[in-house]
Amino acid sequence: MNRIFETPLYPYTRSADQDALSAPHHRVVVVGAGPVGLAxxxxLALQGVEVLVxxxxxxxxxxxxxxxFAKRPLEILDRLGAGQRMVDKGVVWNLGRVFFRDREVYSFNLLPESGHRRPAFINLQQYYFEKFLVDRLREIEAEGAPIELRGMNRVEAVGLHPDHVHLEITTxxxxxxxxxxxLIACDGARSPIRGMLGLDFVGKVFEDNFLIxxxxxxxxxxxxRWFWFDPPFNPGQSALLHKQPDNVWRIDFQLGWNIDRKEELKPENIDRRLRAMLGEDIRYELEWSSIYTFQCRRMEKFRHGRVIFAGDSAHQVSPFGARGANSGLQDADNLCWKLRLVIEGKAPESLLDSYDVERIQAADENILNSTRSTEFITPKSEISRIFRDAVLDLSEHHEFARPLVNxxxxxxxxxxxxxxxxxxDALFGAPARTRPGAPATDAPLGQGFLLDRLGNRFVLLALGTEAPERLEEQGIIAEGxxxxxxxxxxxxxxRYLGEAPSAVYLIRPDQHVVARWPAFDETATRAALNRATARS
Structure with a gap:
């Protein structure tokens, strides 16, 4: 059995800050060394911003x-220098199957088109993900990046001031x-930072429990990905099966609402469920187990002055749909370039308000989809169950019903x-998938892929037409x-032209499209750069 999570990876060492006569000052502090905090x-460090974790x-x-972990977060991790090791270790998958009782009703492919560097999904234990990010942190630290990670440093109090944040820490x-x-709070769903500031979630907790x-x-x-509705081995409930590296299999069992958690987590009761599913002769070792409850909630605002929340500390969704960590990585991707420009004095603080606007929109989409999934998986009335089961029956033979299965x-x-x-959006006949606000879609380019050429900068992408190699607008540079x-x-x-003969795209450092035109227009491009940095 893998015991990676038992080994100290960033053990406590005394820092110079602990011997200072007055409180030392840092540019950015990230609280929480999970996937979102580390990313x-x-x-930030790769962009030259001093950061302490x-x-x-x-x-x-x-x-x-x-x-x-989905395709877009893997593309973000490529830019951070950790994507390849994730894919090398992870289990790549695109296909899923849905079962109703004792039969398969349909299957689906999440990435049916070619021309992408990354797969639709990989499965990889979070402890590997965190280790790869710590390894990457150590690499850039050794190369001189302004980053430091301190283990066994617990934040006990937070003082929020107009021009700084004050922290009290125990070691x-x-x-x-x-x-x-x-201060970027990435300290999880039970976020102590959120509690210290007297903040809370709004949303819904669903009346059901699942055993992992x-x-x-x-x-x-x-x-x-195999998902069962009302299987013979867990009648009236649901189950999920996923493969992970090292011959580890994730199995989820729906339990219902009124359960005894301690009783359900006893090895003999977990064994009973596993043998009912996999057969009496199965030989296995239980690596980890837990019980969770669906929660679809978020903070009303993610930014509170100079404290900014990201990942589970800002929002929670049910695990079905893989929207938690994937969304958190996109929070960090959205935030960091904006924070750098504010710190450098190239953009006003109001640019950070767009983090709230954009990532709350994303959180609300995730919560909506997660809520709908939960209501389909766990119908709350007999009539809801009848309709749900009818959809599953129809989906076996009728394609129109399959999009209704959730x-x-x-x-x-x-x-x-x-x-x-x-x-x-001045490019007529262009694809909707790459409209302003959308993430850039990958595609083959030369011997590599487009997203690798974009990096973490503003880019003027010119297709079949001309654009300058470099455009500077009040300190903001767009590379051609x-x-x-x-x-x-x-x-x-x-993916980028459609029916248009040529195009110029302005793309943000987080690889979202700002604007697009049929040809380069300097005045329009400068205006779009100012708009994209909240300077107009």
Whole structure:
């Protein structure tokens, strides 16, 4: 059995801050060394922003926890330098199957088109993900990036002031204090930072419980997502099966509402459920188990002065759909370039208000989809169950019914329609998938892929037309990327041109589209750059 989560990965060491006569000051402090906090810290440090990560633990997470990582977060991790090791270790999958009672009713493919560097999803235990991010943090730290990670440093109090944040911290060697310009709270669903500021979630807790069992076993199930409604081994409830690396299988059992948690977590009761599903002769080892309740909630605002919440500390959704960690990584991706520009004095603080606008929109989409999934998986009345079962029966033979089946709408990136940062959409006949507010879609380009060429900067992407190699507007630089007509392949044309003969796209550092035109227009581009940085 893998014991990676038992080894201190960033053990406590005394810092110079603990011996200072007055509270030392840092540019940015990130609280929480989970996936979102580590990604945010690495992103900022790669952009030259000094950042300190504080975590009350010194190890990666216990148990696999988040396991499904979607294509867009993998693309973000590519930019941070950790995507390839995730994919190399992870289990790649695109296919899912849905079962009703004892029969398969249909299957689906999440990435039916070609021309993408990354798969629709990989499965990877969260402890590996955290280890890869800590490894990457150590790499850039050794290369001189302004980043530090302190384990066994627990934040006990937060003082929020107009121009700084004051922190009181405890360690194995006693307390100390520090201040920072900005605090990013990535300290999880039970966020102590949120509690210290007297803030809370709004939303809904659903009346149902699910058992997670991570099982190490040799099995011949394919690397697909299998979901059962009302299976013979868990009648009246649901179940889910996913493969992870190292022959670890994630199995979820719906339990119902009025349960005895301690009783359900007893090894003999977990064993009874597993053998009913997998057969009496199954040989396995239980690596981790837990019980969770569906919750679809968020903070009313993610930014409170100089404290900004991201990931589970800001919002919660049910695990079905893989929207938690994937959404949190997109929070960090959205926030960090904006925070850098504010710190550098190139954008007003109001740019950070767009983080609230865009990521609350994304959280609301996730909550809506997660709520709908929960209501389909756990019908709350007999008539709801009758309709649900009728849809499942129809889906076996009738394609029109399959979109109505909801075993967890899987994570997709948010399109920020209506964002205050969006510029004009002046490209007629162009695909909707790459409109302003949408994340750039990958496509083959030369010997590589488009997203690798975009990086974490503003880019003027010119397709079949000309654009300058570099455009500067009040300290904001957009780098040109011109693709000649002979280099425009089928996928790039379909995803960015459509019926248009040529196009110029302005793309943000988080690779979301700002605006698009049929040709370069300097005045319009400068206006769009100012709008994208909240300067107009």
């Amino acid at each position: 945010a810290a690495i992103d 504080l975590d009350e633990n010194d190890k990666v997470s216990f148990g696999s926890r988040a396991i499904c 194995p060697e006693g307390p100390y204090e520090l201040t920072c310009d900005w 069992a991570d099982v190490v076993m040799e099995a011949d199930f394919p690397t697909e 075993s967890g709408r899987l994570s997709v990136p948010a399109v920020h329609d209506g964002s205050p940062l969006n510029g004009p 990327l011109t693709v000649a007509p002979s280099q425009i392949g089928k996928e790039l044309r379909e």
